[in-house]
Amino acid sequence: xxxxxxxxxxxxxxxxxPLHIGHIAGAYLGADVFARYNRLIGNQVxxxxxxxxxxxxxxxxxEKEGKTPREIADRYYEEHLETFRNLNIxxxxxxxxxxxxxxxxxxxxxxxxxxxxxIEKGTMIAPYCRKIGRFMPDRYIEGTCPYCHYPKARGxxxxxxxxxxxxxxxxxxKCILSGETPEFRETDHFFLRLDxxxxxxxxxxxxxxxxKPNVVAYTQNFISGGLKRRPxxxxxxxxVRIPLQGYETKRIYVWFxxxxxxxxxxxxxxxxxxxxxxxxxxxxxPEARNYYFIGKDxxxxxxxxxxxxxxxxxxxxxxxxxxxxxxxxxxxxxxxKSRGIGYSVDDLLKAVPVDYLRYYVASILxxxxxxxxxxxxxxxTVNSDLIDKYGNLVYRVVSFIDKYDLKVxxxxxxxxxxxxxAIHSFQAFLDELSSVHIKKGLSIWLDLAIxxxxxxxxxxxxxxxxxxxxxxxxxxxxxxxxxxxxTAMAYPYIPASSERMWDLLGIPxxxxxxxxxxxxxxxxxxxxxxxxxxxxxxxSVKTKLNN
RNA sequence: GGGGAUGUAGCUCAGCUAGGCAGAGCGCCUGGCUCAUAACCAGGUGGUCGUCGGUUCAAACCCGGCCAUCCCCA
Numbered sequence: 001x002x003x004x005x006x007x008x009x010x011x012x013x014x015x016x017x018p019l020h021i022g023h024i025a026g027a028y029l030g031a032d033v034f035a036r037y038n039r040l041i042g043n044q045v046x047x048x049x050x051x052x053x054x055x056x057x058x059x060x061x062x063e064k065e066g067k068t069p070r071e072i073a074d075r076y077y078e079e080h081l082e083t084f085r086n087l088n089i090x091x092x093x094x095x096x097x098x099x100x101x102x103x104x105x106x107x108x109x110x111x112x113x114x115x116x117x118x119i120e121k122g123t124m125i126a127p128y129c130r131k132i133g134r135f136m137p138d139r140y141i142e143g144t145c146p147y148c149h150y151p152k153a154r155g156x157x158x159x160x161x162x163x164x165x166x167x168x169x170x171x172x173x174k175c176i177l178s179g180e181t182p183e184f185r186e187t188d189h190f191f192l193r194l195d196x197x198x199x200x201x202x203x204x205x206x207x208x209x210x211x212k213p214n215v216v217a218y219t220q221n222f223i224s225g226g227l228k229r230r231p232x233x234x235x236x237x238x239x240v241r242i243p244l245q246g247y248e249t250k251r252i253y254v255w256f257x258x259x260x261x262x263x264x265x266x267x268x269x270x271x272x273x274x275x276x277x278x279x280x281x282x283x284x285x286p287e288a289r290n291y292y293f294i295g296k297d298x299x300x301x302x303x304x305x306x307x308x309x310x311x312x313x314x315x316x317x318x319x320x321x322x323x324x325x326x327x328x329x330x331x332x333x334x335x336x337k338s339r340g341i342g343y344s345v346d347d348l349l350k351a352v353p354v355d356y357l358r359y360y361v362a363s364i365l366x367x368x369x370x371x372x373x374x375x376x377x378x379x380x381t382v383n384s385d386l387i388d389k390y391g392n393l394v395y396r397v398v399s400f401i402d403k404y405d406l407k408v409x410x411x412x413x414x415x416x417x418x419x420x421x422a423i424h425s426f427q428a429f430l431d432e433l434s435s436v437h438i439k440k441g442l443s444i445w446l447d448l449a450i451x452x453x454x455x456x457x458x459x460x461x462x463x464x465x466x467x468x469x470x471x472x473x474x475x476x477x478x479x480x481x482x483x484x485x486x487t488a489m490a491y492p493y494i495p496a497s498s499e500r501m502w503d504l505l506g507i508p509x510x511x512x513x514x515x516x517x518x519x520x521x522x523x524x525x526x527x528x529x530x531x532x533x534x535x536x537x538x539x540s541v542k543t544k545l546n547n
Numbered sequence: 548g549g550g551g552a553u554g555u556a557g558c559u560c561a562g563c564u565a566g567g568c569a570g571a572g573c574g575c576c577u578g579g580c581u582c583a584u585a586a587c588c589a590g591g592u593g594g595u596c597g598u599c600g601g602u603u604c605a606a607a608c609c610c611g612g613c614c615a616u617c618c619c620c621a
Contacts, residue, residue, distance in 0.1 A: 147548090163548080164620055194621095213564075218551045218619080225550080230621055255621075296552080296618055305621080326552070327617060334617070363572095364560080369553045370617050377559060377573090384573060388586060396583035403582065443561080446572075450588090457588045462581065531584055 003042045005281055005288035007317075008035050009262040010049035011298055012097070015076035016058045018344045019083050021373060022335035025328035025361050026295030030438045032089045033362060034291070036492035037433045037441075040515045046282050048265035049084075050095030051077040054239040055254035056137040063177070069238045073098055083345050088354055088495055093272070095265035097240075097257065102264040106257040107243040109313060110232075113192070118312035122191050124231060127155065127167045127182035129175040134249070135187055135235030136175055143170030187235060190242070192256065194227035197308045201227070204307060204318060212367075214296070215324050219303040227304070232256040259306045262292075282317075289320040291436070296324050323436040326366040328373050335373075342373065343545060351544035355494035356382045356536065362493050365439045375545065379536045386494075389449040390486060391533035394501055397456065397479050402528035404465055406476065410521040413478045418455050422448060422482045426518065429489055445489045452482045480505065480524045488514035497533070504529055 010031045013019060028049070035047045053073035062069045073096075081094055095102065113119040126135045141155035146169050150160030155167035167173055168184055175182050194201075205219055232253050233242060239251025266279035282288045292302045302322050310316040327334060330342035348357055360378045363385070364371045401408060413419045425448040432441040459475035484507060491498040491511055502511040506525025509517060 214552055221550060222620090228621085298619095299551080300619070300621070329617070332616065368561085371560075374559085380573065381559080383584095387584070389572095392583055392586055394583095396587075398583090400582040440561085443571080450572095453587055454589090456582080457580070460580085465582095533584080535584065 003044065005044045005285060006035075006038045006046070007266070007282040007288060007290045008038075008045060008047045009265075009290065009292045010047075010091070011292075011294040012050045012052040012095075012258055012261050013080055014055075014057065015051045015053045015073045015080065016061050017076065018346065019080055020335040020342055020344050021348060021357075021361065022328045022330075022342065023295070024087065024089075024345060025365055025371075025373070026325045027293045028084070028087075028089050029358060029361050030323070030325065030365055030367075030436070031291075031293035032087075033438050033441075033492040034293070034433065034436055036495060037430075040488070040491065040512070041430065042516070045092075046266060046269065046279070047090075047092045048095070048262055048269065049091045050093070050261045050265050051080060051097065052254065052258045052261065053077065053096055053098045054251070054257065056139045056234075056236060056238075059137075059236065059238045060139055070098070086349050086354060087345065087358065093265045093269040095261055095268055097254075097261050097264075099264065099268070101268060102257075102261060103240045105264045105267070106240045106252055106260045109260050109309065110190075110252060110256075111243055113309065113312045114190070116312055116314075118193050118196060118308075119190050119232065120193060120229070122189060122229070122231075123186045124189050125168065125184050126187045126235060127173065127175070128185040128187075129178050129180055129182050131178040131180045132175065135185070136177075136182060137234060137236055138167050140176050141167040141170065141173050141182060142176050143167075143173035146171055188247075189231050189233045189250070191229040192232050192305075192308070193229050194305070194308050195229055197311055198223060198227045200311055201304060201308060204311075205303075208321075211321060212323060214326075215299055215303060215322055218299050222300055222304055230305075255301060255305070256309075259301060259309065284315060284317065286317065288317060290317050292319050292322045294322065294324050296326050299324050321436065323367075326368070326370045328361070328364070328366050329370050330373050332372060347545060350547075351541045352378065352382075352536065355497040356386065359386045359442075359494055362438055362442050367437065367439050375541060376538065379538045379541060383535045385446055387533045387535055389446060389453065390490070391531075393449055393453050393456070393486075394483055394504065395532055397476070397483060398504060398526055398528055400461060401476065401526050406465075406472075408476045408480060408524055408526070409473055410523055411474050411477050412521055413474070413481055414519060414521070416478055418451075418478055419481060421451065422485045423518065425451075426485055426489060433492070441489075442493060445486065445493075448482070448489070449486055452479065452486065455479065455482070477521075477524075480526070481518075481521075484514070484524075485518055487511070488518065501532060503527075504532065 008031055011027045013023060035045050038045045058069050058072050062072045077096055127141050128135050138155035142152055144151050145153035145158040145161060147163050148161035150158055153170060157164055173182055202223055208216060233250050234253045236251050240257045242250055242252060266282060270276050270278035294302050307318045310318055333341050335342035360381050363381055425444055429441050429444045456479050461472055461475055464472040487498050487501045499511055504527055506527055508522050
């Protein structure tokens, strides 16, 4: 197998609220499975995410809570870090857009694009509060929605009817800080000339026919509507400074600067491990593949704006694939902490072991359409698939060996139909994962677990133990080999549990090496332990969730 | 208002790229088995493929309208 470099970038979560399970399903779990899979097959992986910490939603929140924006960002950075750690989602680096190194990178991009003519100066009309004496972000203006007449519509959007608005559209607009009616004045800003890159983007998208249809369709349509220049600076003070004199009161807008966080993360990781040029191998080697794991809300930024920025800068690899997921919903609605819909990850992890949660979410990952999360389904799926099919398979074989006090000797099973079937499943599994079909991979795994139970039944070791010890040894060894394959396949999804099973089976090398060594007829030093997976009880899970 | 999706068995979802006898897991029913966590295996039950129309010898799949839900609109 030819090994390649794989850069896995994962949407930077915005640091103004806790992560809920919808976020995890949208981007992070799939990315983690994919990263682990790539490492197992021997690819060199760089796995990056980080904390998006600038912008007006954070300043709005800070003002509401009487804190500084930095306090808000610090709090959620720590919280997100902890949540990912608890989920066993192990990025190589989780950067912060408030790092000074990130400002350097963002300013470098800004100047480079400015000098290349892809950023230009211009003016726009913005709300100016005379009482406060400065221009106000759109979100700081409230008024009546011109469409639905909801009285508390924001300057960027109406929460009642969902329409996108301009502050000037509002009837009777008011500054939320001062209560004054804002003036609309001209203000100088910088604009990204997406229009200049339209043709190159179109041509590039036409080479991405292997992407998910929804991503391609969305992107093509977006571009064919005609790209316009887009403002990339704002009149706020919480953001990356503009590296030019005369713009001290303005900042680079968060959507332009946050995307560069992927590069900051890769660079900082390279420095930390003492190989400062490592990141270049992922961004400049044309053989390296760059993946971006995001939710569907992020498609325009990653499929249009980010490639445009990279093209304008020049030399960087463009995204290889953007396997954007749809949404995980809760009873048909979007997860939302503020509206009390669904659960946060931390709440769920108090009630359910991490691998149970990873397993269930992976089994319903919204890869092709929205899918629905429920506690009842979680309990049911974990108990009947993960535990009854796989966990019980491991336990019944281990228990059998222990009960009759057997030592299973290696035999060559490489030509056995059942072994070949398992290897065939494993290959199909690799094919699916290489195409980022996370959910499909899991269903191939489950089918193989069912097949393995069928084989164990057919081989009737409880009969051969009394009449044919050679046959018994052969069949048990074959069962153990299939379990080994299953356990290796499960590792990207449920890493901690797989390692535990690996240990229980007494395989003489580490699970990290498993994908290269499935054909080895090694010994199994099987250890009987307690039941490997304890089943979930719906009522007690619910009780824990409600506390 | 414009755009991207989704709607298939009681439940959760595949199938649609390339039209050809409606699928899986769970649930439920029947049988088998005893190594195992009421587990496992085999067989069965179960659907007007959101809806109305069009194209076709043939439509879950292609085309158009409508309804419901999710997302985006810088």
